[in-house]
Amino acid sequence: MRFGIPVYPGSNCDRDVGWVVEKVLGHEVRYLWHREIDLSGIDCVIIPGGFSYGDYLRAGAMAKLSPVTEAICEFAEKGGLVMGICNGFQILLEAGLLPGAMLPNKTLSFICEFVHLRVENNQTPFTSLYEKGEVIRIPIAHAEGNYTCSPEVLKELEENGQVVVRYCSPEGEVSEEFNPNGSLNNIAGICNKRGNVFGLMPHPERAAEAILGSTDGYRMFESIVKSVLA
Numbered sequence: 001m002r003f004g005i006p007v008y009p010g011s012n013c014d015r016d017v018g019w020v021v022e023k024v025l026g027h028e029v030r031y032l033w034h035r036e037i038d039l040s041g042i043d044c045v046i047i048p049g050g051f052s053y054g055d056y057l058r059a060g061a062m063a064k065l066s067p068v069t070e071a072i073c074e075f076a077e078k079g080g081l082v083m084g085i086c087n088g089f090q091i092l093l094e095a096g097l098l099p100g101a102m103l104p105n106k107t108l109s110f111i112c113e114f115v116h117l118r119v120e121n122n123q124t125p126f127t128s129l130y131e132k133g134e135v136i137r138i139p140i141a142h143a144e145g146n147y148t149c150s151p152e153v154l155k156e157l158e159e160n161g162q163v164v165v166r167y168c169s170p171e172g173e174v175s176e177e178f179n180p181n182g183s184l185n186n187i188a189g190i191c192n193k194r195g196n197v198f199g200l201m202p203h204p205e206r207a208a209e210a211i212l213g214s215t216d217g218y219r220m221f222e223s224i225v226k227s228v229l230a
């Protein structure tokens with residue numbers, strides 16, 4: 001299958017995601033410069049992390065206006081699979097493909113560390129190869145990962161199972177102590193109602209090979225392949 005990876009001025013994880021897709025997963029990649037509008041032949045879009053447009057205004061606020069983002073919105077509208085990692089998640093929020101917004105981390109600092117996540121929903125195309133309730137270890141690296149939304153949206157996210165991964169302790173306990181950035185309800189990643197758009201702050205591509213210290217992120221890529229080729 002073929003993955004599309006948009007590249008905005010300031011993206012910096014595009015090649016990391018491309019490496020995992022091509023060299024580890026063994027599938028095809030097409031890099032999509034931010035002016036690209038043709039997504040034909042692409043089975044899944046992965047919006048990579050980084051600092052698109054220097055994170056000016058707000059992270060993702062300017063990338064929302066790029067031609068490729070409009071094309072990604074149309075792709076998602078048609079049911080195409082879209083995963084946004086870190087800055088990619090921020091762009092999905094700004095573009096309105098996912099509800100809510102990001103605030104600066106509660107620490108008011110950039111955080112780069114391994115965290116634990118509890119898989120809350122394994123009925124998505126991105127998480128089907130995990131167990132429900134499984135605890136995985138994946139790194140975060142961001143300054144604006146403090147997810148927020150209205151009480152109504154939060155209720156809806158929780159009731160619909162749209163909270164896909166949550167920050168937790170190594171044993172799976174969800175509490176303020178194990179919330180690195182202040183995110184509402186320890187939310188680390190959410191999907192849309194339809195389930196074809198998924199955004200998360202942690203970086204699965206940085207936990208996809210043993211040499212990186214964890215392979216827990218790899219099954220997200222494998223889950224996508226399974227759902228597209230099944």
Ligand SMILES: NC(=O)CC[C@H](N)C(=O)O
Nearest residue numbers: 049050086087142143144
């Ligand atoms: N690795 C990333 O994508 C993080 C950068 C992100 N723009 C931030 O909040 O700092």
